[in-house]
Amino acid sequence: MRKIRVQAEDFDAAAEARALSLGRADVGATVTFVGYCRDEGGTLAALEIEHYPGMAEAEIERVVAEAETRWPLIGVTAIHRFGRLAPGAQIVMVAAASGHRAAAFAAAEMLMDYLKTRAPFWKQAIRADGTREGWVEAKDEDADSAARWGAAEP
Amino acid sequence: MRKIRVQAEDFDAAAEARALSLGRADVGATVTFVGYCRDEGGTLAALEIEHYPGMAEAEIERVVAEAETRWPLIGVTAIHRFGRLAPGAQIVMVAAASGHRAAAFAAAEMLMDYLKTRAPFWKQAIRADGTREGWVEAKDEDADSAARWGAAEP
Amino acid sequence: MKAVYFAWVRERIGKSEEEISPPAEVVTVGDLIAWLAGRGEGYAYAFEKASVIRAAIDRVHVKHHAHIADGREIAFFPPMTGG
């Protein structure tokens, strides 16, 4: 069971996570990650997220397919938003369901590490004073996190 | 922000996780784990979970306090049920909120590993034919998982 | 002091708690386990493999070499299987 969405609208992370186990008795564990827009100590007014339509969905599919080859997953949901997001807003979620907790944890963490470095999204920071701070720079630590799973740089 | 509950009633994992970030703009990530009762391929009718009242809450508090010394956590929620639980039922949840995803993932995973090996709960399996299968045995792999974080056996 | 038992330790002993008054030479948790094991068939069965038994004094995990000292409540139980 795979659900992948790239959308401007908000999502109900709770309902998405619950859907993975609803009416099933083989799911032993779900791990749900939600990433939020932070205000960076009050300096950030919003994030503008640009994406590559078509490729964003396709790349997330590939990342999920990769996770499915590594762990026995019963279901995976991945949703990434684009457009202007205010501090406190949800940006991204992944949820993984498995028979066992170690697989669910590992899959959710790998999915996030891969999404950060492989999915075609770019963030721009809008300052509290209305000016554009410019494009958020990719972090070495994100590439390092992805490399833990054997990911080459795309 | 710490919320710890040991209860017979079910919980709303979704609402609990959301509460950790609601109205805050410093939370960058939440990781929510939910553990479910599996039917073990149709052979299991229920789990009976016994606990040590008073110590269960106190030990979970200690485990959460330990996680808070290791990672910069903004909030943690841990809920563990006791009593008779049918397949598909939620048994346990932990949710961790932090500025950054790595801390939220690591804290949630450590909390679960410690809960499994240190929190005073014992599971008994009730078979589909109504007989007691007996007490679930502790798994070496759970002790090994806890040992990753430097936990000694209690 | 009060002794409390859980899971199959409780089932084998046949009670969930009791007041106990061990003699002065019972100093450690391990001593107490050995003393309890001599109190009858159920106790002997519960504590037959002393090394797997976990203990807590006043709701804090302790090892078998810990002193029971001024503990008010001592608990015995199998390895935990929560989560």
Place this chain on the structure above:
Amino acid sequence: MKAVYFAWVRERIGKSEEEISPPAEVVTVGDLIAWLAGRGEGYAYAFEKASVIRAAIDRVHVKHHAHIADGREIAFFPPMTGG
């Protein structure tokens, strides 16, 4: 083939997509970056540090040594910052 640009690559070039017809000696993604960089000031600025530029052919990530071959859509963009 169609070239598409994202984030600051798009901003520097001043357009989000265009049809391009590189000459036959442009074989790899790296060749195409060098060829595009010579098309004007915005292009030169966008591709000034070629090594940081990521590329995708028909919506699949590719390295600079990949052949552009029969690709219908080639994309250029900075390192990704989603999640």
